[in-house]
């Protein structure tokens with residue numbers, strides 16, 4: 001692997017300087033900072049409890065030194081919507097949903113919206129990207145098939161706002177034929193929709209933290225990563241466990257989490273390269289792949305996304321960028 005520092009403008013990447021790879025992230029004083037970033041800027045006070053809630057995470061100290069740019073720029077406001085503590089009695093008894101967008105920047109796949117589905121009992125969350133609101137119906141059908149097949153349970157109630165997109169003829173026929181009860185809430189009414197408003201605000205704040213921390217304006221890709229990571233985080237509604245465990249009954253592993261936007265190298269198999277081609281490609285880690293159990297990597301210079309299990313992460317670069325002045329001074333803003 002080349003021992004090279006890379007820095008980012010929007011999508012332009014240039015070489016800064018050769019630098020010996022150092023095990024900075026193994027320094028115990030940086031452990032909490034490392035896992036704060038891997039857990040998408042989860043509050044430092046929540047980090048020590050992770051050892052009991054997920055597999056693959058060691059003892060983490062409570063507290064840290066210095067200022068984290070992501071936490072400061074993305075998560076410095078208080079949630080204005082209360083998250084309801086009351087819960088339904090079982091998974092899929094009640095599902096909350098809404099749509100966010102359009103975003104000011106398209107995702108790499110040219111998506112402009114995202115929709116979330118939140119299981120009220122576990123607070124487990126699913127996110128799907130949309131090119132327009134016309135795709136919402138197909139995403140609802142996909143979500144329903146996915147969760148009902150994996151749990152052998154049925155969605156009983158779907159609660160959304162009364163925006164036209166949830167109240168079209170296709171939806172009404174679908175609800176009726178599937179025996180799903182509909183409930184509507186009035187937008188911006190925290191008493192009725194605190195769960196979904198709180199979640200949306202949390203996703204947006206954490207997404208801002210990710211993209212500003214690493215200087216990578218991939219809002220939807222970051223939002224997808226946030227939902228994946230937050231499902232493996234503590235949630236006050238499901239006390240002493242993660243939402244993933246509350247939904248599946250299985251303690252999740254978090255040992256594979258890595259810093260969003262960090263430089264990576266992916267292995268290129270023999271059959272996809274000629275003899276003199278390099279055996280790896282440089283890229284940026286942009287999201288987890290749940291279906292193929294790998295990492296999605298934005299391959300530099302190609303505007304393409306590869307999914308790979310064989311990924312070498314260079315998280316040290318993230319720390320060098322902030323903690324070593326000679327390299328930091330050369331980073332283009």
Ligand SMILES: [Zn+2]
Nearest residue numbers: 041068070071
């Ligand atoms: Zn942070």
